[in-house]
Amino acid sequence: MQSFLDIFDIYLLEAVINGILLGGVLALLALGLNLIFGVIDVTWICYAELVMIGMYGMYYLVQYYGLPYWAAAPLVILLVALLGGALHFFVIAPLLTAPPINQLLATGGVLFILQSFATVAFGIDFRNLGIRLPVLALGEMNFSYARLLSFAAALLGMIGVYLFLTRTFTGTAIRAIAQDRQIMPLMGVDPKRIYLVTSAIGGGLAGLAACLLVLQYDVHPFVGLSFGPITFLICVLGGLGNFIGGFIAAFVFAEIISLGGLFSDLEWGYVLAFAFFIVMMFIRPAGLLARRS
């Protein structure tokens, strides 16, 4: 045991655990995007910008209106869920039968609209909640409570979605509609309603992610760029629309970033993650868990 501990660097362990904690939030982001893609067959390029709006929501509710964090969070989740529903209703629904490139361009347009809106409305200052959570010291290792809390909340959020999808009639319809869209009316299902509910859940997950990320990062109009691309890579690596693949890929990426950051700078962690992605696209172009045909 002692010899094992000798070779097992305490900093390595710390990095591995921090990687797992990061993976939880990334998995939550990936689940929201995968849900939208798997069910509605569109990609919300502006997904991370919904998170950005949610982070501003938290900032204003907590800093400006003086709400406690735990009261502001449900409001923000609801707000971004409504935003997700609105995005579907006003942008996606009219383009449902349009070529995929048009849908991509439309949600890409929403990305710039939201960024510009945030710049005009909130300015380009970096803002934070002003909440500083303590750090948990475990032997020589340090873990921030913000990360531990985020991980636990992300996990609970994902379990909630899982239970909803497997236990309820609406959840079962959400899983069914991706497998056969045409016959849904024969089941008494209105596909329009299912798409709207799915979009609201996707938005709600972005809202939950916003509540968690705002504990660790400052919010500014371009904050979406720091986790939007990585979320897309995770979804593609896991296989777009594949929930379990996305979950696993989130932790793979998080470990690469965290361990890469241990041996060098954090930026190199991201470089490694992106390089890994490119290599994987050659080896398994359809994703980690692609069904072999």
Added chain:
Amino acid sequence: MLELKSIDAGYGSFQALFDVSLDVKAGEAVGVIGPNGAGKTTLMRVISGLIRPIRGTIAMEGTDVIATPPHRIVSLGIAHVPENRRLFPRLTVADNLKMGAYMPGARAHYAERLDFVFELFPRMKERQQQMAGTMSGGEQQMCAIGRALMSNPKLLLLDEPSAGLAPVVVQQVFELVKRIRASGLTVLIVEQNVQQVLRVVDRAYLLEAGSIRAAGSAAELAASDTIKQAYLGV
């Protein structure tokens, strides 16, 4: 119970049905027979609202079916078992059956309907947790019929239930249709397997090239020379 009057229907500029009128009375089993491409599946889709007719009227117990949104038609008591079964292959048998009971009126009776379906198909009870797509063709057909029965329908539409099944299984499926009828359901069944279907229905229509060419009791049609020559091979 169900009444179609002068239905014209098709896809885009292609017309598949021409002036089709038929009726199904409560408690009856009615067949629609005809060759491939005669418009039989189109007829089923028009009734369940998957496609809208160009002209004509459809009434289910006096309610205008065409004016009803497609996802509400199942609430009128019409359940459609589509061609090729169309189960959700990567959902379990239990989840497929659950989808059949989706509409609010059926959800309330979910547990009793499930018991009813499991009693009719004990095999489905054993296979509850299996992915529907991994079952044999005959089992999938049972699951598809079971899914339709979950909505507690008055009228069951069966589109080619024997398609793609082994002869022994075809026999079983038609036995099932008899049992479903005996349980009080009205059945409208579309089939290419003329010989078999004429044994389970009371009346039948002959649909050719989108038009009704003949109608009568099963015995009359089975005895008619045109049908004997073209469909029964005697």
